[in-house]
Amino acid sequence: MTSTTAPTRRARLALTPHTSLAGLLDGAWWPYSRGLATELPSLVDALRDRWGRVTRITANPAPWPVAPHKVRLGEYAVQIGWFTGQDPDTMILLSYGLGRCDLLVVPPETEPASAARLMAAASTPGNLHTTGTLMSDESTIGRRLREARAGGNARETEGRASPQPRPVVGARMIYLPQSMRR
Structure with missing residues (x-):
């Protein structure tokens, strides 16, 4: 069993607001590392x-190099079940009386802008996208943004101004305090 002490950093977490409009996900979590025993205390807190x-x-063990079956959190331990059939980007947390919390797990190495988009999408009330769909969509968006930047740099060298970025209709911004940024 892995033992941990009190959390040292606040969890980077975006949750759906309390509403009657339930979705497939309850939000998203962006851990700082792939060390689950280190990251879990701040999330649970x-x-x-x-x-x-x-x-x-x-959880699926694929994204976690060490897959403990228990993590001690002070006076109690959290049991962890590892399921290879579960989406690698999904974590399900269960509590005694209040049910379950399904979270998109944003990979720790994700760029902040991409993580903010994923967290906003996963915490939108009534969200009907799976974690796999959200990650795939974000991969496409990221690729398009990189291509646009590369194209914009080429246009600037040709003496023309690069296009201004356009806001995404229906997108919701999430503010990450300085302490939560990388």
Whole structure:
């Protein structure tokens, strides 16, 4: 069993607001590393007010180099079930009386702008996208943005101004305090 101490950093977390418009996801979590035993205490602490005491977690072991079956959080331990059939970008957290919390797990190495878009999409009330769809869509958006930047740089060298970025209709911005940025 892996033992941890009190969280040292706030969890980078975006949750859906309390509403009757339920979706497939309850939000997104952007860990700082792939060390689950290190990252889990701040996540569980951040969810305590809304979901109570998290006692069990299910995840796919692929994104986590070390896959502990228990992580001790102070006076109790969280049981972790590893399922290769579960989407690698999904984590399900269970609590005794308040049910479950399904989160998109944004890979720690994700660029901040991309992570903000993913967190906004996953925490939108009534979201009907799976984590796989969100990650695939973000990959496409990221590729288009890189191509646009590369094209804009080429146009600038030709003496023409690059196009101004256009806002995404229906997008919601999430503010990440300085302490939560990389």
